[in-house]
Amino acid sequence: MSLRLTIRPTDRRESIAQFLDKVGDFGRFVASFFRDGFRRPWEVRELLRQMDEVGTRSFLLTGVTGLAIGAVLAMQSRGTLIQFGAEAMLPNMLALSIIKEIGPVLTALVLAGRLGAGIGAEIGSMRVTEQIDAIEVMALRPLNYLVVTRVLACVIMFPVLTVWTDALGLFGGYLESALSSQIDPRLYLDTAFTSIRFSDVLADTMKTAIFGGIVGMVSCYLGFRVRGGTRAVGQAAMQSVVASSVLIILADLFVVRLSLLLFGDIAS
Amino acid sequence: MKPAVRIVDLHKSFGANEVLKGVSMEVEPGKTVAVMGGSGSGKSVLIKHVVQLLLPDSGEVWYGDKRMDLLRGKELDDQRLTIGYLFQGGALFDSMSVAENFDFVLDRHTSLTLAERKDRIEELLTWVELEEKFNASPADLSGGQRKRIALARGIALDPKLMLFDEPTTGLDPVSVRLVSDLIVRLRDELDMTSIVITHDLLCAEIAADHVNFLFEGLILESGTLDEVQRSDKPELRNFFGG
Numbered sequence: 001m002s003l004r005l006t007i008r009p010t011d012r013r014e015s016i017a018q019f020l021d022k023v024g025d026f027g028r029f030v031a032s033f034f035r036d037g038f039r040r041p042w043e044v045r046e047l048l049r050q051m052d053e054v055g056t057r058s059f060l061l062t063g064v065t066g067l068a069i070g071a072v073l074a075m076q077s078r079g080t081l082i083q084f085g086a087e088a089m090l091p092n093m094l095a096l097s098i099i100k101e102i103g104p105v106l107t108a109l110v111l112a113g114r115l116g117a118g119i120g121a122e123i124g125s126m127r128v129t130e131q132i133d134a135i136e137v138m139a140l141r142p143l144n145y146l147v148v149t150r151v152l153a154c155v156i157m158f159p160v161l162t163v164w165t166d167a168l169g170l171f172g173g174y175l176e177s178a179l180s181s182q183i184d185p186r187l188y189l190d191t192a193f194t195s196i197r198f199s200d201v202l203a204d205t206m207k208t209a210i211f212g213g214i215v216g217m218v219s220c221y222l223g224f225r226v227r228g229g230t231r232a233v234g235q236a237a238m239q240s241v242v243a244s245s246v247l248i249i250l251a252d253l254f255v256v257r258l259s260l261l262l263f264g265d266i267a268s
Numbered sequence: 269m270k271p272a273v274r275i276v277d278l279h280k281s282f283g284a285n286e287v288l289k290g291v292s293m294e295v296e297p298g299k300t301v302a303v304m305g306g307s308g309s310g311k312s313v314l315i316k317h318v319v320q321l322l323l324p325d326s327g328e329v330w331y332g333d334k335r336m337d338l339l340r341g342k343e344l345d346d347q348r349l350t351i352g353y354l355f356q357g358g359a360l361f362d363s364m365s366v367a368e369n370f371d372f373v374l375d376r377h378t379s380l381t382l383a384e385r386k387d388r389i390e391e392l393l394t395w396v397e398l399e400e401k402f403n404a405s406p407a408d409l410s411g412g413q414r415k416r417i418a419l420a421r422g423i424a425l426d427p428k429l430m431l432f433d434e435p436t437t438g439l440d441p442v443s444v445r446l447v448s449d450l451i452v453r454l455r456d457e458l459d460m461t462s463i464v465i466t467h468d469l470l471c472a473e474i475a476a477d478h479v480n481f482l483f484e485g486l487i488l489e490s491g492t493l494d495e496v497q498r499s500d501k502p503e504l505r506n507f508f509g510g
């Protein structure tokens with residue numbers, strides 16, 4: 001018997017079929033989430049624990065990210081704005097880009113990294129150590145206890161964390177401006193919000209609830225489907241991050257297009 | 269007497285891997301039946317069918333007068349609540365303390381008050397001689413301790429049937445004896461019916477009233493441990509090293 005490693009070339013057709021299989025399976029997973037997830041028993045305590053896990057422990061991460069991006073954005077844009085004699089528009093521009101796009105997407109992507117990996121690995125290792133089977137044998141619902149709580153926690157906490165990141169992003173922009181061109185905080189805030197409608201803030205913040213749903217659902221799904229050992233768990237964690245991130249960006253494209261259709265552009 | 273568990277001509281494949289090829293066995297109420305066999309012979313797959321963690325490709329799984337493989341929803345839950353399961357690796361929830369592992373079931377399935385639940389948990393822990401581990405985290409337990417805690421969690425709701433997946437594998441001889449004696453006490457003191465999967469001769473010797481030997485997806489031999497050990501089939505001689 002030969003123990004030499006033979007590396008099998010992947011058959012492309014097979015992998016496309018497998019991919020489609022997975023998509024179909026994910027569809028069924030989502031369907032069962034909506035069909036069976038919102039029934040008794042309500043796992044309220046676990047939901048709160050997950051909200052704490054998703055939220056409280058992400059404040060530092062998203063806060064620092066927001067602060068840094070706000071400052072960098074101010075630095076990068078000032079030069080261009082000065083060229084056009086529009087430096088006074090800086091707060092305006094910052095608020096617009098942070099609240100409408102950078103804040104929500106950046107928050108979601110940072111959280112996809114932290115939570116996708118965390119959820120994928122945790123659920124995956126619960127699967128391989130038979131903890132999920134144990135819940136089922138106890139006549140309890142892994143879907144309610146593990147999946148619904150995590151997905152809801154993400155849906156609720158993503159917008160909250162986005163508001164927080166936006167605020168720190170604006171603050172970062174202000175700090176940078178204050179250091180390089182003394183600006184009055186009141187003036188900064190006033191200018192920042194002149195060109196922003198509340199409906200925009202609301203829509204752009206709430207779209208992250210969809211991103212949260214994506215992260216929770218994808219990571220739980222990939223964790224649930226783990227088979228094998230620790231290697232498979234690592235794979236699930238990695239795939240959760242990758243798949244969530246890609247889907248967030250695609251969903252953003254879709255949501256922005258849709259909201260432009262529904263609410264019209266800011267300029268109009 | 270009517271058997272407590274009756275498995276009839278059970279077939280199960282995973283893709284091209286044919287794991288069970290027509291297994292039939294019975295367990296009489298109040299008896300402990302061991303399922304022995306080599307690694308990968310399908311022992312875990314077999315008992316997972318008894319609680320419908322897996323569905324058969326064909327065959328029947330009777331528990332009392334219910335077909336476990338056909339039950340759904342509330343009816344399935346009701347039957348599952350009368351069955352305890354010790355998983356091969358224990359399957360303790362490692363995000364919770366030992367006490368929370370018990371409370372997870374007790375809180376959701378009984379109307380006991382907090383104080384009563386605490387008493388019950390202490391009683392169960394005393395029973396496996398690990399009362400000092402009440403607040404411990406599963407990660408800090410040894411393999412043998414984890415198995416005993418998992419065993420205690422399995423019987424938390426007073427099941428009528430207990431399924432043990434390798435309760436003694438990887439334990440030292442003293443712990444093997446301890447756990448095997450616990451299985452015997454469940455039968456003698458609480459009149460519990462058990463299916464014990466094991467490769468462990470000592471465990472089978474102490475606990476089993478009857479032994480089924482599973483080989484390549486079929487029950488190859490069935491009888492008392494003595495009878496099975498004395499079988500002259502080469503596969504069994506090989507397994508028992510005789």
Ligand SMILES: Nc1ncnc2c1ncn2[C@@H]1O[C@H](COP(=O)(O)OP(=O)(O)OP(=O)(O)O)[C@@H](O)[C@H]1O
Binds near residue numbers: 282
């Ligand atoms: N969910 C599953 N999906 C696919 N194959 C599985 C699944 N569960 C078990 N198998 C396969 O079934 C076969 C029997 O597995 P099983 O776990 O029942 O063995 P076992 O007799 O319990 O062995 P051990 O003593 O090592 O625990 C193995 O080849 C395993 O790969």
Ligand SMILES: [Mg+2]
Binds near residue numbers: 311313356433
């Ligand atoms: Mg096994």
